Amino acid sequence: MMEKIKSLILTLLVFFSLFQSYLLVYSKPDFNPVNQDEYIDTRLNGSQENVVNMIFPKHMVLHFGDDKHTMVYPNFKFYNDIYEKISQRTFESFRSVTLSPVEKVKMREYQGLELEFMDGIPVQWLENKMQVNSESINRNVSINKIWIYVTENQEIRTLFFDESTSNVYEATKVDLKVEDIQEFVGYGEFQPSYHTNNGIYYVPDESLQMVRLTMSYSRFQKDQLVASLFVDPNLSRTVVHSEGREIITDGAIVLELDDNQNWMSYYDPETPVESSSDLMDDLLTAIKFVNQHGGWRRTHLIRSISNEDEEQFFRFQQYVKPAPNVQALPILPSETLKLGYVDITMQNGVVTDYDRSLINLSNTIVQRSTYQLQGGEGLEQLIRKYEQDFDIVNIFPAYYPIFKEGYIDLIPYWAYELSDGTFGLLLQ
Structure with missing residues (x-):
């Protein structure tokens, strides 16, 4: 009797399976278009980015010699040309060096250039943008400045500064020639002149045209942000809404919108x-x-x-x-x-x-x-x-x-x- 019941159940399963296959193949789909008035575009438009495009100096200082200088900033043609060429050169065989206060002052009197970064950039990050081989130093060293100049003996000296520790590292093997530095400095020949009173920052001698x-x-929009940032937007709700400030939460994630400052803050406490x-x-x-x-x-x-x-x-x-x-x-x-x-x-x-x-x-x-x-x-x-x-x-x-x-x-x-x-x- 049990075997007959099993056979009957198996027969029914096979039948229903064949019936469902028939419906999938021969039935007409029921298209119900989304009401466009209720549709929310959950995409947060904006260009994609990668780390290589986010590592560049905040400015460059070009030293002409005789304590004369100029500055160039991102996107300016000479800045772009110099950074592109520097990025193609190799910097290897680092050693730790000590600079006296006198040496630091004298460096500004030589032809050369400084590449200053916004904050300490780990040297391993620079390897994504420049041909830096940092095997001889700690890869977690943060670089604030690269200073390249021509000495009195017509030799190239390249220094990497870690200002958080006051350590200085010299690349003793560099793919640069004196003529390269002279070319870089020559880019600034007709640019506004700058001076420094304290050796820390530079100011222009005349007004600048900007x-x-x-x-x-x-x-x-709120709906875009909620749809993008919450795992299940349907569980989110507004808990505070006053004076241009709105707080949305699903019980864990918190999204605060400040219309007065046009600012958003997202917090995931998990x-x-x-x-x-x-x-x-x-x-x-x-x-x-x-x-x-x-x-x-x-x-x-x-x-x-x-x-x-x-x-x-x-x-x-x-x-x-x-x-x-x-x-x-x-x-x-x-x-x-x-x-x-x-x-x-x-x-x-x-x-x-x-x-x-x-x-x-x-x-x-x-x-x-x-x-x-x-x-x-x-x-x-x-x-x-x-x-x-x-x-x-x-x-x-x-x-x-x-x-x-x-x-x-x-x-x-x-x-x-x-x-x-x-x-x-x-x-x-």
């Missing part, structure tokens, strides 16, 4: 599983996360790297190019508009915090106009006023963003960098 921009923009990851792995993961959740508008430079209590923090500084071969400037936040950088915090290789502007500058420049930044004595007086309270290590031009009738104005200003990595604007 470019002021008016740009259109788009904005990330404790990541203990795992090992090195600095480069964390950087690649951070970049990939942004690629998948908003992307990048304009060029970004790795500006800040810090590691505290198993947390890894990265800040990516946004640059705007006014036109081809015109120097690109970083955007610094204003009092009314947080714009200009993307922050990522990680634990054990997992992104826990993601902060960025809701504003996306478009590729359309509505208006360009010339803008003059003061130099010389007027700039030095302004700097001295700030130096009464701050330890300034760098002076540079930057864009100050302002809302203007549906557009954003980017106005050139002189900015400062402090010894602790803080940025600010030199306001009159």
Whole structure:
């Protein structure tokens, strides 16, 4: 009797299987198009990026000799030409060296160039962009500056500075000739002249001609962010909504939107599983996360790297190019508009915090106009006023963003960098 029941069940299963196959093959599909009014585009548009394009000097100092100098910035033709050629040269056989204060002063009197990075760049990262063989030094050494110059004996000397430890490493085998350095320095022959009073930063002798921009923009929408950042958007709900501030959560992940500052903060408090990851792995993961959740508008430079209590923090500084071969400037936040950088915090290789502007500058420049930044004595007086309270290590031009009738104005200003990595604007 049991065998007959089993045979009957098997027969029924075979029958239903054949019936379902028939329906799949011969029945007409029932197409029910999505109501376009209810459809939400969950893509967060923005270009994809990789680490190679995010490692470049914040500026270069060209030394003519006799304590005469000039500076070039990203996207400027001479900057691009020099960096491309430097990136194709080899730097090998490093040794630790000690420089006396007298030597450091004398170096500025020789023909040469400095490549200064926004923050300490691990030497292994430079290997992704330059032909650096760091086998002879610790691969975790962070490089703030590369200084190449021609000595009195017409020899090339190349120094890599780790300012966090005050260590200096010399590449004793370099694929550069004296003629190369002379060519690089010659690029700056007709550029504005700069001087230094303290050997730390340089200021122009005269005013500089810059470019002021008016740009259109788009904005990330709440539904896009929720759909992209929450595992199940249907479980999310708004818990606070007042005075331009909105907090959305699914009970774990928290997304805060600040309409006043046009800023978003994402926080995932789930404790990541203990795992090992090195600095480069964390950087690649951070970049990939942004690629998948908003992307990048304009060029970004790795500006800040810090590691505290198993947390890894990265800040990516946004640059705007006014036109081809015109120097690109970083955007610094204003009092009314947080714009200009993307922050990522990680634990054990997992992104826990993601902060960025809701504003996306478009590729359309509505208006360009010339803008003059003061130099010389007027700039030095302004700097001295700030130096009464701050330890300034760098002076540079930057864009100050302002809302203007549906557009954003980017106005050139002189900015400062402090010894602790803080940025600010030199306001009159």
